[in-house]
Amino acid sequence: MLRALRRCRPGPVPLPALPPALGPGLGPGLGPGLCPAWAPRAVPVRGRKTRHDPPAKSKAGRVKLPPPVDPEELLVVLERYRQHRLVLSALRAEFRAEVLQRQREERLAAGGSAEELEEHRRLMAWNEEQNARQRARREERLRKEEEEQKRRKLEIAEKQARKMEAFLEEKEKEVLQLQEEAKNFITPENLEARIEECLDNPRNYNFAIDKDGRIVKRTVLS
Amino acid sequence: MPMKGRFPVRRTLQYLSQGDVVFKSSVKVMTVNYNTAGELSEGARKFVFFNIPQIQYKNPWVQIMLFRNMTPSPFLRFYLDSGEQVLVDVEDKTNKEITEHVKKILGKSKEMLEKEERGRKKLSHPATFGPKKYHLRECMCEIEGQVPCPAFVPLPNEMRGKYKAAMKNEA
Numbered sequence: 001m002l003r004a005l006r007r008c009r010p011g012p013v014p015l016p017a018l019p020p021a022l023g024p025g026l027g028p029g030l031g032p033g034l035c036p037a038w039a040p041r042a043v044p045v046r047g048r049k050t051r052h053d054p055p056a057k058s059k060a061g062r063v064k065l066p067p068p069v070d071p072e073e074l075l076v077v078l079e080r081y082r083q084h085r086l087v088l089s090a091l092r093a094e095f096r097a098e099v100l101q102r103q104r105e106e107r108l109a110a111g112g113s114a115e116e117l118e119e120h121r122r123l124m125a126w127n128e129e130q131n132a133r134q135r136a137r138r139e140e141r142l143r144k145e146e147e148e149q150k151r152r153k154l155e156i157a158e159k160q161a162r163k164m165e166a167f168l169e170e171k172e173k174e175v176l177q178l179q180e181e182a183k184n185f186i187t188p189e190n191l192e193a194r195i196e197e198c199l200d201n202p203r204n205y206n207f208a209i210d211k212d213g214r215i216v217k218r219t220v221l222s
Numbered sequence: 223m224p225m226k227g228r229f230p231v232r233r234t235l236q237y238l239s240q241g242d243v244v245f246k247s248s249v250k251v252m253t254v255n256y257n258t259a260g261e262l263s264e265g266a267r268k269f270v271f272f273n274i275p276q277i278q279y280k281n282p283w284v285q286i287m288l289f290r291n292m293t294p295s296p297f298l299r300f301y302l303d304s305g306e307q308v309l310v311d312v313e314d315k316t317n318k319e320i321t322e323h324v325k326k327i328l329g330k331s332k333e334m335l336e337k338e339e340r341g342r343k344k345l346s347h348p349a350t351f352g353p354k355k356y357h358l359r360e361c362m363c364e365i366e367g368q369v370p371c372p373a374f375v376p377l378p379n380e381m382r383g384k385y386k387a388a389m390k391n392e393a
Binding site: 110126131134137138 | 327
């Protein structure tokens with residue numbers, strides 16, 4: 001049976017709050033939170049007063065009744081509402097499903113069609129090819145650079161070796177020259193002999209020169 | 223004050239909209255590894271400086287990351303949503319070549335872009351008027367051939383209720 005018509009049924013019904021007039025008048029068989037179906041059920045609306053203020057004296061015997069309801073009309077109206085809402089929600093669900101379906105189809109169509117994948121693979125292959133070519137070029141360049149480096153190192157080493165050789169040669173020559181000159185050195189042994197020799201052969205270092213630049217070495221030694 | 227940076231033209235809308243690389247929807251991340259010095263990275267540096275703003279403008283949902291001086295040679299790496307990674311070696315290439323290459327392998331083709339454009343145009347009818355968000359014109363007075371807005375050009379007296387009422391009262 002409809003919930004709204006429950007108060008027409010004989011018997012007690014659950015109630016959130018008991019009006020004070022009926023509070024002490026509970027009969028047998030009624031527990032707390034229950035009152036007869038015919039009892040007025042109305043929750044007072046707050047106005048100026050808080051819940052702690054007592055109701056006015058003029059309201060002492062007031063019995064508030066809810067608006068009367070025609071059960072048949074209520075039945076009819078509720079049934080109509082139910083059908084209307086059913087139809088509406090069915091329509092909404094139908095439209096929602098259609099939209100989702102369309103979206104799904106579009107996504108599928110845009111996502112992975114065979115020729116697109118094929119195209120993608122072809123482009124990736126082309127990219128790989130380009131990369132491989134670049135790799136080859138790079139390796140070539142690196143190899144050339146390495147060779148260049150080696151050649152330069154070799155050159156430097158050779159130059160170094162040559163320098164070393166030249167230096168050694170120079171030094172050798174100097175040593176030989178010194179050896180040669182050593183033959184003519186004046187040592188304490190032949191000091192006397194050399195002095196005698198010099199005294200015996202006087203050398204004339206004088207020379208004459210005229211304005212034309214002619215040198216005359218044969219002069220008179222005094 | 224008005225111009226910022228070395229090449230402020232890169233910040234203009236006209237320059238940005240001239241970028242023609244629109245990535246396919248499967249591209250999610252683009253990573254550029256390049257060096258700040260060296261002859262070989264020159265093209266990559268120019269690409270990062272001039273072309274990446276254009277690319278980001280056209281693809282606001284693609285994440286672009288730049289890594290400097292981490293590898294000896296420059297390269298680009300794209301991460302697609304299928305998990306595939308695409309490596310593009312850009313050593314010894316000019317920035318124009320790089321953009322062409324990228325456009326060829328991962329950019330939307332001209333036909334695809336045109337198709338999308340047409341699809342977008344089909345959704346909205348240019349003859350309707352309404353809120354600026356959805357239509358080109360807001361009021362009927364803005365449409366050519368219609369009565370101009372009375373705020374700018376007063377209506378002729380025959381169309382004004384004030385005049386008509388005055389005439390009726392008089393008669």
